[in-house]
Amino acid sequence: MLGRVAGGLFWMFRYLERSENTARLVDAGFRMALTRPDGTDDEWGSVLQTASSMSAYLDRHGEVEQAKVIDYLLREPTNPSSVMSSIAAARMNARAVRTAITREVWEAVNDTYMIVKQALARPIAPRDLPEVLGMIRQQSALVRGALHGTMLRNDVFDFARIGTFLERADNTARILDVKYYVLLPSISQIGSSLDNVQWETILRSVAGQRAYRWITQGESSPMTIADFLIFDGRMPRSLKFSVGKIATNLGYLEAEYGTRHDSHEIIDRIETRLDNGNIDAVFDEGLHEFILEMLEGLARLGAQIARDYRFED
Amino acid sequence: MTGTPSFFDEMFAGDGTVRSPYQSYDAWFTDEDIKELRKKSIEAERFFRRTGITFNVYGQAEADERLIPFDIVPRIISGREWAKLTKGIEQRVRALNAFLYDLYHRQEILRAGRVPTELIARNEAFLPKMIGVAPPGNVYTHIVGIDLVRTGEDDFFVLEDNARTPSGVSYMLENRETMLQMFPELFSRIKVQEVQDYPRALRRSLGACAPPACDGSVTVAVLTPGIHNSAYFEHAFLADQMGVELVEGSDLRVVNGRIAMRTTQGYRPIDVIYRRVDDAFLDPMNFNPESLLGVPGIMDVYRAGGITIANAPGTGIADDKAIYSYMPDIVEFYTGEKAILKNVPTWRCSDEDSLRYVLDNLEDLVVKEVHGSGGYGMLVGPAASKKEIAEFRAKLEARPGNYIAQPTLALSTVPILTKAGLAPRHVDLRPFVLVSPNDIKITPGGLSRVALKKGSLVVNSSQGGGTKDTWVLEE
Numbered sequence: 001m002l003g004r005v006a007g008g009l010f011w012m013f014r015y016l017e018r019s020e021n022t023a024r025l026v027d028a029g030f031r032m033a034l035t036r037p038d039g040t041d042d043e044w045g046s047v048l049q050t051a052s053s054m055s056a057y058l059d060r061h062g063e064v065e066q067a068k069v070i071d072y073l074l075r076e077p078t079n080p081s082s083v084m085s086s087i088a089a090a091r092m093n094a095r096a097v098r099t100a101i102t103r104e105v106w107e108a109v110n111d112t113y114m115i116v117k118q119a120l121a122r123p124i125a126p127r128d129l130p131e132v133l134g135m136i137r138q139q140s141a142l143v144r145g146a147l148h149g150t151m152l153r154n155d156v157f158d159f160a161r162i163g164t165f166l167e168r169a170d171n172t173a174r175i176l177d178v179k180y181y182v183l184l185p186s187i188s189q190i191g192s193s194l195d196n197v198q199w200e201t202i203l204r205s206v207a208g209q210r211a212y213r214w215i216t217q218g219e220s221s222p223m224t225i226a227d228f229l230i231f232d233g234r235m236p237r238s239l240k241f242s243v244g245k246i247a248t249n250l251g252y253l254e255a256e257y258g259t260r261h262d263s264h265e266i267i268d269r270i271e272t273r274l275d276n277g278n279i280d281a282v283f284d285e286g287l288h289e290f291i292l293e294m295l296e297g298l299a300r301l302g303a304q305i306a307r308d309y310r311f312e313d
Numbered sequence: 314m315t316g317t318p319s320f321f322d323e324m325f326a327g328d329g330t331v332r333s334p335y336q337s338y339d340a341w342f343t344d345e346d347i348k349e350l351r352k353k354s355i356e357a358e359r360f361f362r363r364t365g366i367t368f369n370v371y372g373q374a375e376a377d378e379r380l381i382p383f384d385i386v387p388r389i390i391s392g393r394e395w396a397k398l399t400k401g402i403e404q405r406v407r408a409l410n411a412f413l414y415d416l417y418h419r420q421e422i423l424r425a426g427r428v429p430t431e432l433i434a435r436n437e438a439f440l441p442k443m444i445g446v447a448p449p450g451n452v453y454t455h456i457v458g459i460d461l462v463r464t465g466e467d468d469f470f471v472l473e474d475n476a477r478t479p480s481g482v483s484y485m486l487e488n489r490e491t492m493l494q495m496f497p498e499l500f501s502r503i504k505v506q507e508v509q510d511y512p513r514a515l516r517r518s519l520g521a522c523a524p525p526a527c528d529g530s531v532t533v534a535v536l537t538p539g540i541h542n543s544a545y546f547e548h549a550f551l552a553d554q555m556g557v558e559l560v561e562g563s564d565l566r567v568v569n570g571r572i573a574m575r576t577t578q579g580y581r582p583i584d585v586i587y588r589r590v591d592d593a594f595l596d597p598m599n600f601n602p603e604s605l606l607g608v609p610g611i612m613d614v615y616r617a618g619g620i621t622i623a624n625a626p627g628t629g630i631a632d633d634k635a636i637y638s639y640m641p642d643i644v645e646f647y648t649g650e651k652a653i654l655k656n657v658p659t660w661r662c663s664d665e666d667s668l669r670y671v672l673d674n675l676e677d678l679v680v681k682e683v684h685g686s687g688g689y690g691m692l693v694g695p696a697a698s699k700k701e702i703a704e705f706r707a708k709l710e711a712r713p714g715n716y717i718a719q720p721t722l723a724l725s726t727v728p729i730l731t732k733a734g735l736a737p738r739h740v741d742l743r744p745f746v747l748v749s750p751n752d753i754k755i756t757p758g759g760l761s762r763v764a765l766k767k768g769s770l771v772v773n774s775s776q777g778g779g780t781k782d783t784w785v786l787e788e
Contacts, residue, residue: 003575004564095540098549099559107363114362155577257578309577313563 005097006159007311012093013163016109019086019116020140021171021205025050026073026083027133028205030126032198033066043201044069050178050205051081070129075120083136084120087113100156108146112139155256158249162305165249169242170298172229175205177291199225206237226287227279239294240274246301247271253309261308263301270297321465321725322737323388334391334786337503342386347734350385354730357383357491382779383488384729385495388740388761392506392788398469398744399755401653402459404644406746406753409476409631411647413453416630417443427642437684438629440592442599446616448625449522450750455587455623456515457746458482458759461654463725470657470722472741474640476632477624478589481760481780482745483547486511486554488760488782504787506757512554514747514754519585521749525618526571527584533557534574536565536588538606548589562590565608572611572620585621592626634683634717635661657722663714671718672709675702678718679770680709693770695721724770727781729763739764741772742783758783 029047045064048054051073060078061068076082080089091113094106101109116136124132151157179202199220203209206229215232216224233240247267254260273293282290306312324335331339361380390398415421416433423430433439458479460472489508493500520531537548539561552559564574565583573580588595594604599612614620630636636643638659644652660667662680671678675694682690692705709716726737744759761781762772772778 001577002558002560002564003577004561005558006577092540095545095549099553110363253577259578310575310579313575 001100001155003310003312005100006155006309007306008093008097009100009156009159010163010166010305010311012090012097012109013160014167015086015090015093016140016143017164017167017171018081019083019090020137021168022051022073022081022083022086023133023136023140024207025175025205026070027130028201030070030129030133031204032201046178047073050175052174053079053081067123071123074124074132084116087116102146102150104146104150105143108139108143112143115139155253158252158256159309161249162246165242165245166298166302166305168237169239169246170295172206172237172239172242173291173294173298175202176226176229177288177295180287180291202229208235208237211235223279223283226282230282230290231274231277231279243267243270243274250305261304263304263308266297266301266304270294270301273297320723320737320739321463321468323463323725323727323740324735325728325737334389334394338387338389338499341499341502342735347730350730351732353495354383354385357385357495360491360494361487381484381774382765383491384763384765384779384781385492386728386730386735387492387782387784388727388742388763389784389786390758392786395506395757395785398461398654401469402744402746402755403753404648404650404653405459405471405474405640406454406457406748408640408644408647408652409457409474410451410453410748412643413476413625413628413631414447414451415647417446417627422643422646425646427646428636428639432635432639433630436630436633436635438592438627438633440627440630442612442616443625443627449524449618449621452522452623452748452750453625453628454631455519455522455625455748457748458743459654459746461742461744462657462722463740463742464723465725469654471640471654472657472722473634474632474637475743476628477591479743479745480544480547480589481743481762482511482756483550484780485745485756485758485760485783486550488780492782503784506785506787508756508758511745511756512551514756515551515587516555516557518747518749518752518754519587519621519623521751522621522623523584524621526582526620531584532582533585533587534560534583536560536562536586536590538562538590538594542589544589551587560586562604562606562608565611567608567610567614570614570617570619572608572614583620585623587623592629595622595626634681635663638717657719660718662709662716662718667718668709668713671716672706675706675709677721679721680705680716680718683715683717693721696768696770721770727761727763729765729779729781736767738767739770739772740781757785 025047029043032043044066045054048057048064048069053072056079057069057072061072072079072082074083077085079085091109094101094109098106116139119132119135147160151160179198199222200209202225203212208228212225212228215228228235228238230239232238233244235241250264250267254264324332324339326332358380361383412422416439422428423433454476456479458475458481460475461469462472463469485508516533519533523531533555534557535548535552537545537559539545542548549559558574560574565572566580567573568580568582571582572586573582590606593601595607596609596612597604597607598609611620611622612626615622615626638656638661641652641656644650660671662668662671671680675692676697678694680692680694692701694702697705724739724741727740728735729738740761740763742759742761745756747754761783762774762778763781764770764772765777765779774780
């Protein structure tokens, strides 16, 4: 398989994952804004931060304002992480790796592009937002379904999965990074309604609110939320789960190619950290420091995978 | 429902009766509801858009991905007609390869005075770097598309020989696929010869042309200029259907005297490269130094027998429009037989008498640029305005050697489905030919291009033409 194609698959699925995550983030922010009594736009600021888009947004719009933030995150062509930009980039990469994916995967991506492009042709009015966001999530599920149902389980599949889970791990880590102050016991007023809403937002943005309630029997605390998002291997958007998937797929590549690379060492270290750690220790040494370490490790991993598998010359 | 009397309609004879190849189809069609069929047309368009069969039109950045319209009425050729055509095509393709071998070796045909030497010597499509190089199996044109037009019951003409990188075969395959999906019942009623084997045949044909350096199994790859190329879909489609890598110039480099592609496990040699990149961009070290699409040094590897390039560099000299007019001589020179397929009479404007004739009759002629393709830079006299003719006259007078002229042919028509039912439109046909050292294989049918505008004679997709599925009936 060509190195350029491996890179194209990796990025295609990173962008797809990103578009879904951004849609979830907008959903969470919108939900949050609806439930706020004072109608301020504070929450949108942290949404922008989570999307790593704050400074670029401010350059463009000056101040944080709900309609503009939503538009920036969904439709803005100059925002490379907007849903539309991400889906267009995913499709561009899909075209470039057309020979590596099945017709059904290609059609699912191409369909997604065409449907989303039409849906996002104009700014989205608040009353249409839930439907549009739901549609974007549904399209993501469609592509994922086509991938699972029609692709050979070989190196092509591995690079697609590695891209997906690297993006997902990165996304969950960034949500924690932006929100860590809400989760710190010293600052949060346990049980206050404001914090409940904030936690809800965090969980909602990783599609985890329902699972969390089942697992915790309805009892929320900052520590259990952080534990859930970092260490719970059953939760498909937790760091542990995502990192585990990356490790598994890198392991398949090692077995298929018979070569162990530096990226295998990096993922081993990250995985060990999650396997041996626990939430008490993380809070002791500092949640923020821990998250930064994770983000840095994931970034190094991405760059090393690109080198090891010759994405570029 | 009948064609304009002066044109030969392939479905309906002058008295309105249905010609024999179309009889079974007509019986089916008469029972169908036009409205339902129109719906099918729209369905077909959605199908094509989903699969991503689009092409990029040069000079139209806005509409960067356009669909070639598809008409659901098939173009039908009887098995008997087809058998005759294939003989002529095979003869022509053999002659083209013999001509190319000769031009790059002893140049007997020039010495014999059958083709003027200056036509070759001053031609950009002739590559001196190919002199003395014998490609594996002496095959120059691994893939050829011979453009045919019909003017009467038994009157077929070759309009053009596409010996460089003929495109359109993916449309032939997808058109059939679409028809099979939309009208399965038609194919159980009417026995149509298969086209779907083309990708496998192409793979076998290319595999049979391995270079001396190949050891064991043959690695084939398709070289594309990239996703922005107008035919990218086809490049990806063919690579996918053949099960081979689709490579770009940036994936390739010379490693140990071989062309190798950068894989996830390091560089791996390629034996046969089906390139969809023009000669000039193939090798920045040997040709256009600005090119980012090719592979520096590939020509040196090629000459040393390290790789097979399909089609061979320098084949363009054989489909040059000025050479075209000599094809009847070329066929006779190399095969010892008269050409089975007729050439369209052609005036070479480099010749003074011809130029005068052409200038006097511009409103009746089709004038083409010698090196042009895709319907660009051409004048269709009868359809052109006074102003367009005047502008073209000036160009022609400035550079007569750059043009040839042909009479406006009364291209045959085949009905398309319009709101009002069937209506005749002009068509041409591009059959696809695969050449390997011991075999010439012609896929039954090919790509039928159809002018969708009433009365228009220009079928090129870049100029608003569409396509049809082409059926060759089992006898």
